[in-house]
Amino acid sequence: MKDKAFGIIAGALIAAAPLVSFAASLPAPFEGSSTLQADGVVKSVDQAKHSVTVIDAQGGEASFNVTDPSNLAQIKQGNKVHIRMMRNAMISVMRGADGHGTAAQPVQQNTVQSVTAEAQAVDHASGVLALKDPNGSVFHIRGREPAKVAGVTPGMHVSVAYAPQVNVAVAPAQ
Incomplete structure (x- = not known):
């Protein structure tokens, strides 16, 4: 009985070995x-919503919800800004x-x-x-x-x- 149980366990381990080595290789x-950091010019600022819309050097426009509003009061339309996401x-x-x-x-x-x-x-x-x-x-x-x-x-x-x-x-x- 012990030999049969050992055989089953050994067989299961041998069958699982490729799966373990496959997972272990990753x-x-x-x-x-x-x-991401970028510079741009402020198109608009919404102090209440903590958002700013910026135009980049290529003329692309993007709006951001600012999670760190500590500098937002200083930001005005037309200002050059640095954005860090x-x-x-x-x-x-x-x-x-x-x-x-x-x-x-x-x-x-x-x-x-x-x-x-x-x-x-x-x-x-x-x-x-x-x-x-x-x-x-x-x-x-x-x-x-x-x-x-x-x-x-x-x-x-x-x-x-x-x-x-x-x-x-x-x-x-x-």
Whole structure:
């Protein structure tokens, strides 16, 4: 009876081994953040709603809900400003059925935006990943703990799931 039970357990472990090694070969998901900074000219300010509309150097217009309104009282129409947006994200390395990463278009699910991208460069010392999205744009994510980025190498595909909250600060341009 013991031999039969041992055989069943051994068989189950042997059958599960490829699954364990497959999962173990991928780095664990890790937290990171994305920061975007831009300069522009203020088109309008709504002090009550803590929002500002800015026109960038290329003539593009964008409105922002400012989460850090400490400088908002100083901001007036026509001022040059510096905007800093920071967003937290969860990064997961992906592998397709063929052993390679898969690519996908950005997806909006339950107010969480996620995008699949290919690692172009990895700075293991700082924890910064240069990622290329399906449209060819390169963006950067900084891993909260650089050691957790150690298993990511150029060519790997990752899924970046952004937190719904975006922190936006606006200040007069220097």
